[in-house]
Amino acid sequence: MTHTQKRIRTWATGLAAVMSLSLVAACAGGSNGEDVNTGNTGAGSTTTSGAQGGNGGAAEAPFEITMMATQHAAEVPDDLIPGMIEEKTNTKLSIQWVPSGSYQEKLNAAFATGSLPMAVSATNTDFAKEAIRNDQFWEIGPLLAEYENLSNLNPDVLQNTAVDGKIYSLYMERPLSRQGVIYRKDWADNLGLEAPQTTEDLYEMIRAFTEDDPDQNGQDDTIGLTDRSDLIYGAFKTVSSYFGTPNYWYIDEGDQFKPEFMHEAFKDTLDYLHDIHSKGYMNQDFPVTSKTDQIDLLVNGKAGVYIGSMPDVLTLSNQLADMNPDAELTVQNGIKGPRGRGVWAIPGYGSIVLFPKSAVKSEEDLHKILAFYDQLMTAENANLLTWGVEGEHYEIKDGLANKTVDQVTDNTIVKPNNAWGIGGPDTIDGMLKGYFELPARALAEELVEANNSMLIHDPSAPLDSPTYIERGQALQQIITDATYQYVLGDLDAAGFQKAIDRWKSEGGDKIMQEYTEAYQAQQ
Amino acid sequence: MNSTAPASGRGAAPAAPTRRSSERLRRIVKNRYLYIMILPGALFFLLFKYVPMWGLVISFQNYQPYLGISGSDWVGLQHFERLFAEPTFWMIFRNTLVLFALNLVFFFPVPILLALMLNEVRQLMFKRIVQTIVYIPHFMSWVIIVSISFVMLTLDGGIVNELLVFFGLEKINFLLSNSWFRPMYIAQVIWREAGWGTIVYLAAIAAVDPQLYEAARMDGAGRTRQVWHVTLPAIRSVIVLLLILKIGDVLELGFEHVYLLLNAMNREVAEIFDTYVYTAGLKNGQFSYSTAVGFFKSFVGLIMIMVANWLAKTFGEEGIY
Numbered sequence: 001m002t003h004t005q006k007r008i009r010t011w012a013t014g015l016a017a018v019m020s021l022s023l024v025a026a027c028a029g030g031s032n033g034e035d036v037n038t039g040n041t042g043a044g045s046t047t048t049s050g051a052q053g054g055n056g057g058a059a060e061a062p063f064e065i066t067m068m069a070t071q072h073a074a075e076v077p078d079d080l081i082p083g084m085i086e087e088k089t090n091t092k093l094s095i096q097w098v099p100s101g102s103y104q105e106k107l108n109a110a111f112a113t114g115s116l117p118m119a120v121s122a123t124n125t126d127f128a129k130e131a132i133r134n135d136q137f138w139e140i141g142p143l144l145a146e147y148e149n150l151s152n153l154n155p156d157v158l159q160n161t162a163v164d165g166k167i168y169s170l171y172m173e174r175p176l177s178r179q180g181v182i183y184r185k186d187w188a189d190n191l192g193l194e195a196p197q198t199t200e201d202l203y204e205m206i207r208a209f210t211e212d213d214p215d216q217n218g219q220d221d222t223i224g225l226t227d228r229s230d231l232i233y234g235a236f237k238t239v240s241s242y243f244g245t246p247n248y249w250y251i252d253e254g255d256q257f258k259p260e261f262m263h264e265a266f267k268d269t270l271d272y273l274h275d276i277h278s279k280g281y282m283n284q285d286f287p288v289t290s291k292t293d294q295i296d297l298l299v300n301g302k303a304g305v306y307i308g309s310m311p312d313v314l315t316l317s318n319q320l321a322d323m324n325p326d327a328e329l330t331v332q333n334g335i336k337g338p339r340g341r342g343v344w345a346i347p348g349y350g351s352i353v354l355f356p357k358s359a360v361k362s363e364e365d366l367h368k369i370l371a372f373y374d375q376l377m378t379a380e381n382a383n384l385l386t387w388g389v390e391g392e393h394y395e396i397k398d399g400l401a402n403k404t405v406d407q408v409t410d411n412t413i414v415k416p417n418n419a420w421g422i423g424g425p426d427t428i429d430g431m432l433k434g435y436f437e438l439p440a441r442a443l444a445e446e447l448v449e450a451n452n453s454m455l456i457h458d459p460s461a462p463l464d465s466p467t468y469i470e471r472g473q474a475l476q477q478i479i480t481d482a483t484y485q486y487v488l489g490d491l492d493a494a495g496f497q498k499a500i501d502r503w504k505s506e507g508g509d510k511i512m513q514e515y516t517e518a519y520q521a522q523q
Numbered sequence: 524m525n526s527t528a529p530a531s532g533r534g535a536a537p538a539a540p541t542r543r544s545s546e547r548l549r550r551i552v553k554n555r556y557l558y559i560m561i562l563p564g565a566l567f568f569l570l571f572k573y574v575p576m577w578g579l580v581i582s583f584q585n586y587q588p589y590l591g592i593s594g595s596d597w598v599g600l601q602h603f604e605r606l607f608a609e610p611t612f613w614m615i616f617r618n619t620l621v622l623f624a625l626n627l628v629f630f631f632p633v634p635i636l637l638a639l640m641l642n643e644v645r646q647l648m649f650k651r652i653v654q655t656i657v658y659i660p661h662f663m664s665w666v667i668i669v670s671i672s673f674v675m676l677t678l679d680g681g682i683v684n685e686l687l688v689f690f691g692l693e694k695i696n697f698l699l700s701n702s703w704f705r706p707m708y709i710a711q712v713i714w715r716e717a718g719w720g721t722i723v724y725l726a727a728i729a730a731v732d733p734q735l736y737e738a739a740r741m742d743g744a745g746r747t748r749q750v751w752h753v754t755l756p757a758i759r760s761v762i763v764l765l766l767i768l769k770i771g772d773v774l775e776l777g778f779e780h781v782y783l784l785l786n787a788m789n790r791e792v793a794e795i796f797d798t799y800v801y802t803a804g805l806k807n808g809q810f811s812y813s814t815a816v817g818f819f820k821s822f823v824g825l826i827m828i829m830v831a832n833w834l835a836k837t838f839g840e841e842g843i844y
Binding site for chain 1: 587589590591610673677679696699787788790802803805806809810
């Protein structure tokens with residue numbers, strides 16, 4: 001009796017001990033996971049002190065750099081090219097890949113928990129403006145001149161990234177505007193449609209692609225436009241700039257700053273898309289359609305018009321060819337609206353790189369990181385990051401880089417590294433531009449260039465509004481919701497006006513005022 | 524200490540606490556295995572439930588990550604004032620309570636009914652198969668459940684709408700409407716969780732003394748009578764217990780689930796505290812404010828659970844404390 005009892009007890013104790021141990025282990029594991037970056041930072045500074053002694057020596061220990069980068073494709077990035085960069089720059093890179101969809105949240109969370117990596121990539125400085133003002137990030141403006149390649153970065157663009165006129169970040173170049181229309185050329189030919197020149201032509205094409213049986217299969221199974229739940233990089237903002245809508249903000253006759261949705265062109269866009277939606281010329285569920293589903297509609301031959309980034313015509317054509325070898329896509333832009341031509345522009349950079357003091361402990365480390373980025377801006381390394389290994393992933397044709405890899409290799413080995421380079425063809429001498437076999441892709445390249453003649457800039461880029469930083473996104477939600485509701489017909493003009501009034505009363509008025517003051521102060 | 528000193532001529536006063544604490548120690552030593560068994564659970568709650576509560580202080584601050592809790596300014600109730608003044612506050616409050624009520628009314632009884640029905644199945648093989656099938660959805664994440672619903676309900680070729688058209692009916696915009704959000708939400712909850720919820724009830728039913736059924740049969744009770752007079756009363760305390768626990772979770776409506784269903788067209792009925800906290804806190808980086816919102820939510824939850832507990836006791840059931 002007692003024997004059995006004793007045995008049970010021993011068992012119970014053992015079990016309890018194991019459980020508490022595993023719990024403790026789990027906790028320890030958890031906190032380790034959170035502190036990966038700080039841990040790395042620690043390791044980084046150790047190597048630094050070790051490296052000091054053997055300065056210039058061949059055996060200098062690689063300098064460890066932690067960074068967070070956006071992962072755009074679904075495939076897990078391969079570390080072949082980062083490995084090659086490590087060797088060339090004598091660094092040890094630890095790149096934390098974050099899917100683009102949750103990058104902003106991840107960034108905020110890392111910022112809140114003090115676990116930012118040494119090099120932080122972000123779309124702009126908004127997430128940390130206050131911290132930047134409080135000297136939590138390294139100011140690098142005065143240091144750039146010391147570096148041969150970094151000094152080539154465009155001062156105007158750098159100024160667009162500045163906070164209170166001081167420069168804290170490096171930037172990655174992007175064409176100012178890649179937006180345009182991609183459409184089914186074979187469908188247009190079937191119906192005898194020319195490339196659309198005006199917003200009316202575009203409307204007619206979208207209508208005809210829906211109603212006139214463009215695939216000539218005798219069935220009413222097509223729609224014109226395919227769009228997704230993105231008012232910026234989807235169709236809406238680009239179409240709105242065809243109508244002459246300002247780029248987020250404009251300055252009216254009285255030198256007052258006003259948001260784009262107070263402009264009448266914005267309302268024209270609303271009506272235009274509401275009309276298209278209500279007549280069934282586009283996918284009815286677009287406010288909940290993902291990019292994948294949007295593309296599926298195009299490549300499955302359901303829809304014929306895609307408005308977005310024109311260079312995407314390459315991947316879209318490849319996907320479409322798999323489904324239907326006879327299909328053909330082409331691109332068009334410079335669509336003329338009632339107020340002339342126009343297309344919205346980004347402020348000259350795709351993303352920026354910041355250096356938090358919490359991770360980059362000393363000025364010496366900062367210089368090491370800047371030296372690393374300086375090396376990334378050599379033509380050799382920039383080409384490696386953009387195009388991969390010559391002879392393996394691309395070949396040079398007419399002085400241009402011609403990709404020779406399949407989509408999956410491209411997405412795993414080559415393309416991810418586009419996300420952590422800096423500069424671009426305009427600032428790196430000898431960096432290769434792309435060669436494109438596909439005529440539509442080559443045309444897209446031309447049209448991206450042509451967009452430069454009709455850019456609509458965002459006047460708020462170099463300005464600052466504290467209320468916008470605090471409430472801007474929450475307020476924007478009101479307008480975003482109202483825009484969808486108007487396009488879907490749940491809201492009329494009065495209802496949209498009400499949303500604007502709400503936007504104004506909940507802080508919009510203050511934002512307008514702050515921008516106006518900031519603008520007038522700069523004049 | 525002086526516990527070793529003989530209590531010769533000293534007063535009894537200092538000796539009493541010593542004796543009491545040594546007695547406690549003795550009892551702890553005696554039941555050491557029980558204490559050791561409690562340890563993992565206690566550690567868990569301490570580390571993951573109590574320690575994080577420290578973070579609530581940032582709801583009274585203007586928290587700046589780089590300044591930390593010790594360095595950030597104290598702002599009193601400013602964030603709570605902002606929450607109550609927010610024009611959307613009542614909308615969110617109402618949405619949260621409505622979804623909770625729907626959960627309670629439509630979801631809560633389903634596992635009980637299902638368990639009673641399963642209990643009546645005599646063909647063991649059939650019962651096992653049904654059980655397995657109804658458990659499966661529980662192991663699918665909300666992303667999958669919502670995606671499946673999306674594919675079935677979309678206007679652009681979803682099977683449900685195609686069927687409606689086939690029968691000559693109008694298409695219904697399930698995904699983008701205020702009126703369909705709640706039915707869709709609750710149907711998905713039932714689909715995913717009802718089967719899983721039966722486990723506890725089936726266990727409770729299995730523990731019912733078979734003699735009671737025999738006695739009931741002797742008295743001429745049929746199947747339904749047996750369920751009504753024997754099974755249900757026997758599992759009543761389990762039902763009440765689960766009900767209280769459910770009410771305690773009043774505001775845990777499943778962030779992931781609602782967030783996946785939320786869009787511009789149904790925000791008016793679908794925005795709840797959890798999604799709001801997420802948007803304000805993680806997306807817009809307003810850490811203090813979103814903590815204040817979460818704090819308020821927990822506070823409401825606490826009140827609800829106290830009320831439920833009090834009600835249970837009033838009706839002669841055992842509460843949870």
